Amino acid sequence: MVDIRIAQDPDADRVLSQDPFALLVGMLLDQQYPMEHAFRGPAKILERFGTLNPAAIRAADPEAFANLCATPPAIHRYGRSMAGRVQALAATVVQEYGGDAAAIWTTATTGEELFARLEALPGFGAQKSKIFLALLGKQLAFRPPGWEQAAGAYAETGSYRSVADVVDAESLLKVRDFKKAAKAAAKAAQG
Numbered sequence: 001m002v003d004i005r006i007a008q009d010p011d012a013d014r015v016l017s018q019d020p021f022a023l024l025v026g027m028l029l030d031q032q033y034p035m036e037h038a039f040r041g042p043a044k045i046l047e048r049f050g051t052l053n054p055a056a057i058r059a060a061d062p063e064a065f066a067n068l069c070a071t072p073p074a075i076h077r078y079g080r081s082m083a084g085r086v087q088a089l090a091a092t093v094v095q096e097y098g099g100d101a102a103a104i105w106t107t108a109t110t111g112e113e114l115f116a117r118l119e120a121l122p123g124f125g126a127q128k129s130k131i132f133l134a135l136l137g138k139q140l141a142f143r144p145p146g147w148e149q150a151a152g153a154y155a156e157t158g159s160y161r162s163v164a165d166v167v168d169a170e171s172l173l174k175v176r177d178f179k180k181a182a183k184a185a186a187k188a189a190q191g
Helices: 011-018 020-029 041-049 053-061 062-070 079-097 111-119 126-139 147-155 169-190
Strands: none
Touching: 011 020, 011 041, 011 126, 020 041, 020 079, 020 126, 041 053, 041 062, 053 079, 062 079, 111 126, 126 147
């Protein structure tokens, strides 16, 4: 078992380390919200719902599940809408991968195929898919042929671009600094 330390919380990181669906959900929640808080979301769902089984989450009453996800401390700044995305992700994992989230990557034979699978998931666009692919390669050592090309700059060794590079509190700060600098550069380019 790999020791994930993205959430910077021992219980939440243990959930991420042990459950592939939790890791997918954390990545799903990682938008418009601090990354360590996003990756704590799966542990909150597990604590409140009792399981992270994709079939159970898919089958849950949407209103009740949204309430559970929005209850403070919520799983995300937009807890209710993200609850719907979590259920959509769970449905895809059940329908396309027999409920086995890890099958998304363990049965992919190339980085290009894995990227396409990730990008097809609800709530995953091109950038999020590249970041998650880099996370799989860098932290879980899952590296199908071509994974680095498919992940692009996020696969670079020694970079601090994304959650794929967060392994402790220091690397979290470096990633945060990189993101701030990137936003400032984009803003300066616009103005």
